[in-house]
Amino acid sequence: MDQFPLPVARIGIIGGGQLGRMMAKAAKRLGCTCVVLDPTPGSPAGQVAGHQIVGDYHDPARLRELAESCDVTTFDIEDIDTETLIQLEREGNRVLPSPSLLAVIQDKLTQKQALDDAGIPTAPFVPMPEPSPEAFAKFGYPLVQKSRRGGYDGRGVSIIRSPNDYGAHLPTDSLVERFVPAAKELAVVVARGLDGDCRCYPVVEMCFRPGENVLEMLLAPANIPAETAQAATELGIRTVEVLQGVGIFGVEMFLTESGELLVNEVAPRTHNSGHHTIEATVTDQFEQHLRAVVGLPLGATDQLSPAAMINLLGAPGHRGRPVIKGMAEALAIPGVCLHLYGKAATAPFRKMGHVTVLDPDIEEAQRKAIRVRELIEISGEGHP
Structure with a gap:
């Protein structure tokens, strides 16, 4: 019979945003405690964990302080000093997912090369250290340019459809890949344990806001044929297995008009496309990620109800202390589950929270989610 002293584990979380916040909540349920490293005092995750080291993700001394005070260290972001984490791992500190894997994934070019080398289908690409009209023309339009580092939530990505769009290019070390006219954009959230056990959540469909590349709505499960869902699940698992990942991974995919599946990007952490799992599975x-990195058995991933999820973004033109309008009316709608992230200040299009809507009918869940999006506005104090 196994026995665990309380706390079951002391978990270090690099990054104090909403992902870390939801992870810290799950940790408390499992009898674990958390220490958060984030440069902003009173970060969303720090509020829940109760213990925060105020410091930068690239500060070797603060990373060391975190890792040495915890049983296992994980992260909710990718822009971290991996050299320090690799050294801490060499010294016997547990860091999961592995810092060497994070180093591969946080560089979009090395990530694509790793997927390509492993035979994972992905859009054709070439390195683009110095963008130029000639280099773009040689590759061919339309194309997608991605910064090698630092891009997320639509930042660091530019779609260039013709030579006339060159002005929108990113003047940075990058890669370019073939633009894929996708019938749908899908995501598979895959968990892999220390023992290699893999569990997959049902495939979800992601609807993006045109031009902004920010997730507008997620539908779970995706409205795709069963054989496509099975193929996407198998591709998601194969992707995480070839990377030898431990923890939760968000595998984003394109489903082409011809029914082909291509892996777009992999996130080595809990993912926006899995937020609905809090109520729907x-x-x-978040609990699954902690089970994986602590070495506990993975949990069941069965979906209990269809769900639609929307991000709550800061209103355009608004900054400062958040003011939430329409909240009571939205909460009066049956099946609405509200998550506010506790961020001290709003900014245009900043992720301030999310709403998951549960309904036995996925189309009704979607209709309710659209209504919630119309109702809730997060503006800034002092603005009209």
């Missing part, structure tokens, strides 16, 4: 992605 047996084991949510």
Whole structure:
């Protein structure tokens, strides 16, 4: 019979945003404690964990302080000093997912090369250290340019459809890949344990806001044929297995008009496409990630109800202390589950929270989510 002293584990979380916040909540349920490293005092995750080291993700001394005070260290962001983490791992500190894997994934070019080398289908690409009209023309339009580092939530990505769009290019070390006219954009959230056990959540469909590349709505499960869902699940698992990942991974895919599946990007952490799992599945992605990195058995991923999820973004033109309008009316709608992230200040299009809507009918869940998006506005104090 196994026995665990309380706390079961002391978990270090690099990054104090909403992902870390939801992870810290799951940790408390599992009898674990958390220490958060984030440069902003009173970060969303720090509020829940109760213990925060105020410091930068690239500060070797603060990273060391975190890792040496915890049983296992994980992260909710990718822009971290991996050299320090690799050294800490060499010294016997547990860091999961592995810092060497994070180093591969945080560089979009090395990530694509690793997927390509492993035979994972992905859009054709070439390195683009110094963008130029000639280099773009040689590759061919339309194309997608991605910064090698630092891009997320639509930042660091530019779609260049013709030579006339060159002005929108990113003047940075990057890669360019073939633009894929996708019938749908899908995501598979995959968990892999220390023992290699893999569990997959049902495939979800992601609807993006045109031009901004920010997730507008997520539908779970995706409206795709069963054989496509099975193929996407198998591709998601194969992707995480070839990377030898431990923890939760968000595998984003394109489904082409001809029914082909291509892996777009992999996130080595809990993911926006898995937020609905808090209410809609047996084991949510945050608890699952902790089970994986602590070495506990993975939980069931069965979906209990269809769900639609929307991000709550800061209103355009608004900054400062958040003011939430329409909240009571939205909460009066049956099946609405509200998550506010506790961020001290709003900014245009900043992720301030999310709403998951549960309904036995996925189309009704979608209609309710659209209504919630119309109702809730997060503006800034002092603005009209």
